[in-house]
Amino acid sequence: MRILIAPDKFKGTLTGPEAAAAMAEGALRVYPDAVVTALPIADGGEGTVEVAVAAGFSERLNAVVGPILKPVGAVWGFDEGSKVAVIETAQASGYLLSEPTVENALRAHSYGSGQLIAAALDAGATEIIIGLGGSAMTDAGTGALRALGLKLLDVHGNLVPLGGGSLIDVVAVDATGLDSRLAAVKVRMAVDVDNPLYGADGAAYVFAPQKGADADAVELLDAGLRNVASVVREATGIDMDVPGSGAAGGFPSMFVAYANASVERGFDLVASLINLDNALAQTDLVITGEGSLDAQSLSGKGPLGVADAAHAKGIPVVVVAGRITVTPQELAKHGVVAAVSATDVAGSPEAALADAARYTTRATFEALNGI
Structure with a gap:
């Protein structure tokens, strides 16, 4: 028996690798001779770097400017x-690094994420994957590009x-000082939403509003996004408002x-990064899951993205989650047994939250015993 364990994080309790370890313990109690492979997954937001490191990437640490x-x-x-290189906006510009107040919602920025991009360029990266999510700012990525040499100017210059x-207040964008290495590197931005930039x-x-903005702040932020998009459109002829451009504060x-950037479905990008298809080719059974398996999960993100990929290859799938609010019939459509x-x-x-690893192990044991 070859078992692939590929969970997303159990938000607030277990990281992807921790969830995988708990599931592996439960699986080995049922199949003690099984060959178990842990391959945590992510949607491209928080946890993407952790998943990359678990798949063999080296871990780097840089001191950067936080969102405030x-x-x-x-x-x-x-x-x-x-x-x-794999970076996350949550690491450098995340909402957990800023109190959710109106003032912070207006002043939070992505400068630190740009510093991480610069560090990746310094390391010789030719491709940079940016996991978007868990951000504190609504600055359209301007802070990150300012860390890379872009200038935003007001009416007085x-x-x-x-x-x-x-x-x-932006009336002009000066890109003459932008890091020239950006033109030669491929930037792939992982999103799990298709929201536009403004509106x-x-x-x-x-x-x-999740970042502390009240109604007036929301209106100001939206007007700012519209304004900078207009300024850029006039200067470059490029429409920044593409599907998914509203992710991570735009x-x-x-x-x-x-x-040289593309906006891509987060799960697909991460699945390619960790060679999910190759792992499935050597698997008899898949165990996946996340903290809350609900209606949003049915769109094919995360665990059900794994399930769909396994189902396409005829591999049975077992789901273990912190909570499950979808029906067995809905899960069966994705190959979940x-x-x-x-x-x-x-x-x-x-009780489940208080001892998440223990109960995830027990839930895995019960799920496999029920097949």
Whole structure:
């Protein structure tokens, strides 16, 4: 028996590698002679660097400017052989690094993420994968490109302050000092949403309230995104407002305009990065899961993306999650033959959260015994 264990993180309790280890323990209790391979996955947001490191990338650490100017240590991954770097906006510019206040929602920026990109360029990266999600800012990625030499100017020719709240004052963009290495490196941005840059479904209206923005701040941020998009469109002829450009406070938009950047479905990008197809080719059974398997999971992200890939190859799939709110019939369409939640095994959400690894192990044991 060859078992592939490929979970996403159990947000707030277990990382992807920790969840995989707990599931492996449960699997080996049922199949003690099995060959178990752990291959944690991600949607391209928080946890992407961790997944890359688990797949063999070396872990790097850089001190960068956080989203409200306090220094932070940000982890990223690099593969010396392929020269691929993997970074996350959450590491350098994440919402956990900033209190969710109105003031911070307006002043938060992505400068530190740009410093990580610069570190990757210094390391010789020829491809940079940027996992978008968990961000504190709504600055359209302007802070990151400012760390790489871009200048945003106001009507007086002065630099506008960092942060989304200042984008309304931008009248010109000066790209003459932009790091020339960006033109030669491939930038791939992993997103798990298709929100536009601005408007009712855009970065400000949908995501900024989670970052502390009130109604007035949301309106100002949205106006700033519209303004900078207009300035860039007039200067370059490029429309920054592409599907997914609203991710991570609009981060992809400026990179679409000023770098060799593409916006890609996060799960597909990560699956390719960790060679999921190759792992499935050597597997008899797949175990996957995440913290909450719900209606959003059915879109093929994360665990059900793994399930669909396995199902296409005729490989049975077992799901273990912190909680499961979709029906067995819905899961069966994705090739899932058994599904058990840690909450059901523990008897309550509180108990499951208090000892997530233990109950994930027990849920795996019960799921496999039920096949």
